[in-house]
Amino acid sequence: MAEAARPRALFLAGLAAVYVAAFGSLYVQIPGLYGREGILPARKVLRLSGKGLWEQLRDFPTLLWLSPRLGLDTEQGMELLCLVGILASFGALVCDSMRDCLVFALLRVLYLSLYQVGQVFLYFQWDSLLLETGFLAVLVAPLRLLRRGSPSWRPHDPVTFWGVRWLLFRLMFASGVVKLSSRCPTWWGLTALTYHYETQCIPTPVAWFAHQLPVWFQKLSVVATYVIEVAVPVLFFAPLRRLRLFAFYCQ
Structure with a gap:
């Protein structure tokens, strides 16, 4: 391929x-x-x-x-x-x-x-x-x-696929910005993840274990969330493939 x-x-x-x-x-x-x-x-x-x-x-x-x-x-x-x-x-x-x-x-x-x-x-x-x-x-x-039997076409259309990148950017960037724009004291105070795992609508099998992690790690996780959702999505459009791959693995 x-x-x-x-x-x-x-x-x-x-x-x-x-x-x-x-x-x-x-x-x-x-x-x-x-x-x-x-x-x-x-x-x-x-x-x-x-x-x-x-x-x-x-x-x-x-x-x-x-x-x-x-x-x-x-x-x-x-x-x-x-x-x-x-x-x-x-x-x-x-x-x-x-x-x-x-x-x-x-x-x-x-x-x-x-x-x-x-x-x-x-x-x-x-x-x-x-x-x-x-x-x-x-x-x-x-x-x-x-189009069976017709001449081959380009396997990838970069123009239409830009729409997918833009959708992913909007989804992640807006998810991060809305946390800050809500002025919620738990997000601003970096304490949101101290109870998120026990209140999420669809808890995962590892949610209980994540809830037991120390508070300092939960606060660090909130900071990482902001970086991944607000700063990293800009790299979806980076000209260098390595930067785009870095953004992909962060997501």
Whole structure:
């Protein structure tokens, strides 16, 4: 594989893995969250108004409007979209030829369709981040499925891939700046990590051990967080490859 194509290939494969996790984790939760007896039944979001299909898609873009035409209710339609998403994203993960812009366009449409009816359970930062990253993947991925037998194309487009760098820069830089601009005394006083590990929304297996580390190490970790999130992202755009690699390993 040409070295120039490696970043794009890793980005697309990694995003495919994220899609597998996103669709898979949502699939098993649909009955409890969005079923008829669920917490927020999805069928209440998609109320038939007598409008035509195209008008419905224009006002509220989601493929779930097609569920009645397939003889499915909204919950079953969501499960179908998740299954299709799992299969397509897993194919893109394990098969290089499946990392095509059409496949990633399908994955984004599927997740957007679920996002539209997901209500508060799909309104987190990572959901909107996945939609934005998924849109960039459509631009970054090559068009292979419709170009079999055609002349070879450049394996890496630096123009579109700049969008990925810019997204990563915005994500990390904003994450650091918002900590400072919030004027939270724990972040300014370097004490935020003394209790972060026991209050994070999804604790990791090593969180308990991290919480036991001495206070001086926790404060040093906050300083490192500022450096990694505020100072280092500028190096994403450095002209020297070694500086960009340094920024990569820091992240």
